[in-house]
Amino acid sequence: MSMREKIEEAAARYPDQRSAIMPALLIAQQEHGHLPGPILEEIADILGVERIWVYELATFYTLFHTEPIGAFHLQLCDNVSCMLCGSEALLKHLEAVLAIKTGETSPDRVFTLSTVECLGACEMAPVMQVGDDYYGDLDIGRIDALLARLRAEAGQVIGGADTAAAAPPGE
Numbered sequence: 001m002s003m004r005e006k007i008e009e010a011a012a013r014y015p016d017q018r019s020a021i022m023p024a025l026l027i028a029q030q031e032h033g034h035l036p037g038p039i040l041e042e043i044a045d046i047l048g049v050e051r052i053w054v055y056e057l058a059t060f061y062t063l064f065h066t067e068p069i070g071a072f073h074l075q076l077c078d079n080v081s082c083m084l085c086g087s088e089a090l091l092k093h094l095e096a097v098l099a100i101k102t103g104e105t106s107p108d109r110v111f112t113l114s115t116v117e118c119l120g121a122c123e124m125a126p127v128m129q130v131g132d133d134y135y136g137d138l139d140i141g142r143i144d145a146l147l148a149r150l151r152a153e154a155g156q157v158i159g160g161a162d163t164a165a166a167a168p169p170g171e
């Protein structure tokens, strides 16, 4: 089934096509990995809605990506509970070992790093979402173990890439 057909099928469940924009964005992102301008315009055309409505939703929610992202999107919560439990130090560590800043993607395109508002899992703060999974009670050791596992999943060779990425930017 094409993206258009999937969107049309989903949109048929909504009396107001504007309500179908969110599911349409999810379908398109699953198909393409991210949501560049031409895809947003195609969604607007399929649904027969204003393009600005599609752009507004696609750029408002951290769930959607208008730029290409890495194989794994690390979304670290920096809201109050997580911050009080050490998320700032975890963020600095992530930026150092990945050699990227928040909002950037690693050169090997394995990781994209973002901070997000409360993930609704404060009981296991500090928390990070990766894809559909939540990882809680994080500390630097758990972060490092998770990165190693994700790198292995991405088919990356742990060693040379790690060593190169281990130095903080500018060092």
Ligand code: FES
Binding pocket: 077, 078, 079, 080, 081, 082, 083, 117, 118, 119, 120, 121, 122, 123, 125, 126, 127
């Ligand atoms: S403040 Fe981080 S999950 Fe709620």
